[in-house]
Amino acid sequence: MPKTRTANGPRRFPSSRTALTRRSLLGGAAALAATIGPSRVARAAAPVPFGAAIQSNFFDSDPAYAQVFLDRCDLVLPMNELKFPMLRPTRESFEFGPADRLVDWARSNGKTSRGHTFVWHDGNPAWLERIRDPIEAEMVLREHIQRTAGHFRGRLESWDVVNEVIAHEPRESGGPLRDTWWLRTLGPRHIPIAFAEAARADPGARLVVNDYDLEFRGARYDARRRVMLDLVRQLQDGGLRVDAVGIQGHLYSHFEIDPEAMARFGRDLKTLGVGLLATEIDVIDFQVPGGPEEIDRAAEKVVGDFLDGLFAGQRPEAVITWGLTDRYSWVGDVMPRTDGQPVRPLPLDADLVPKRWYELLRRRLAQA
Numbered sequence: 013m014p015k016t017r018t019a020n021g022p023r024r025f026p027s028s029r030t031a032l033t034r035r036s037l038l039g040g041a042a043a044l045a046a047t048i049g050p051s052r053v054a055r056a057a058a059p060v061p062f063g064a065a066i067q068s069n070f071f072d073s074d075p076a077y078a079q080v081f082l083d084r085c086d087l088v089l090p091m092n093e094l095k096f097p098m099l100r101p102t103r104e105s106f107e108f109g110p111a112d113r114l115v116d117w118a119r120s121n122g123k124t125s126r127g128h129t130f131v132w133h134d135g136n137p138a139w140l141e142r143i144r145d146p147i148e149a150e151m152v153l154r155e156h157i158q159r160t161a162g163h164f165r166g167r168l169e170s171w172d173v174v175n176e177v178i179a180h181e182p183r184e185s186g187g188p189l190r191d192t193w194w195l196r197t198l199g200p201r202h203i204p205i206a207f208a209e210a211a212r213a214d215p216g217a218r219l220v221v222n223d224y225d226l227e228f229r230g231a232r233y234d235a236r237r238r239v240m241l242d243l244v245r246q247l248q249d250g251g252l253r254v255d256a257v258g259i260q261g262h263l264y265s266h267f268e269i270d271p272e273a274m275a276r277f278g279r280d281l282k283t284l285g286v287g288l289l290a291t292e293i294d295v296i297d298f299q300v301p302g303g304p305e306e307i308d309r310a311a312e313k314v315v316g317d318f319l320d321g322l323f324a325g326q327r328p329e330a331v332i333t334w335g336l337t338d339r340y341s342w343v344g345d346v347m348p349r350t351d352g353q354p355v356r357p358l359p360l361d362a363d364l365v366p367k368r369w370y371e372l373l374r375r376r377l378a379q380a
């Protein structure tokens with residue numbers, strides 16, 4: 013989530029003198045069985061697929077909302093229904109119903125879908141974070157992925173295997189990985205464990221490591237891009253398949269995108285044989301003065317710069333927004349405008365009318 017800082021104390025990591033070695037990030041996690049991944053379907057001529065995250069909360073109460081995903085998207089994914097809070101309210105339960113419904117509805121309407129996410133730090137149920145024994149935590153993690161990825165086997169194009177595992181601000185004192193319950197209980201090896209289990213449970217799904225703040229100009233973002241590349245290399249060194257990196261794309265429209273840095277990042281991933289997706293695009297406009305016209309103009313600029321950087325690195329496998337209409341978005345709940353105007357984070361407004369940046373995005377995907 014692109015706003016919180018790690019609240020916990022510093023963790024011992026290699027000093028700045030010993031640059032982050034290719035082993036240190038994952039603590040030398042044991043190499044696990046390598047797997048042969050799904051080949052990336054050649055899409056030389058077809059446009060880059062456009063997708064959006066949908067919420068089951070509004071699926072029944074707002075039929076026009078559901079319909080607009082069918083009208084506008086190639087891919088539709090459950091926003092929250094595959095995360096621990098909704099999927100695993102208790103240790104014994106796997107509440108697959110809401111996600112099954114969304115995924116099967118999308119697929120029966122000719123759309124593809126994807127999974128988000130096995131491992132995250134936000135909102136984990138109390139029963140999970142009460143676990144202190146690493147052996148028990150590992151068992152829970154492996155079972156969670158085996159059962160969940162197994163249940164959806166063959167129905168999802170890809171999974172965000174882990175989400176936001178990079179430190180909000182990687183520094184030699186705080187270390188490269190985010191200080192989460194997963195890290196404190198299992199250590200860095202929770203990441204290769206998750207990738208190994210996902211590869212086994214659904215060999216046909218592409219495996220993605222997803223994170224935020226990988227697109228802006230500045231030292232913190234450079235550091236996060238560096239850590240992401242190191243993480244991918246170390247997973248590969250451990251014999252694990254990493255098919256793609258997800259750049260979330262929560263775009264603060266008062267920040268500056270670094271298209272050149274994004275392009276280098278995409279090219280470096282391509283050199284590693286790793287693809288790229290934009291997974292959660294929306295625009296955070298609380299610092300942009302003016303009315304809807306000014307807000308949308310700033311959004312069009314930041315989205316355009318983001319897409320320039322994304323495509324300059326490599327052709328993305330998909331471009332996905334985090335919701336589709338201003339009617340429903342986390343942004344207004346978490347970062348509301350101080351002037352009382354509603355936020356305008358998504359490609360369609362609250363009346364389901366496309367904004368200019370939606371048209372810009374679709375044109376760019378069609379040119380790819």
Ligand code: G3I
Pocket residue numbers: 013014067069091092095098134135175260292334341342
């Ligand atoms: O399902 C319950 C419902 O039963 C209850 O009545 C209601 C009121 O408390 O809460 C509902 O759960 C909410 C859930 O969204 C579904 O609507 C949670 O409280 C709420 O915290 C949750 O927020 C989601 C958030 O992740 C935390 O999971 C946002 O919708 C979602 O947009 C946001 O998405 C994250 C990505 O997963 C990762 N990247 C950052 C992004 C934005 O934070």
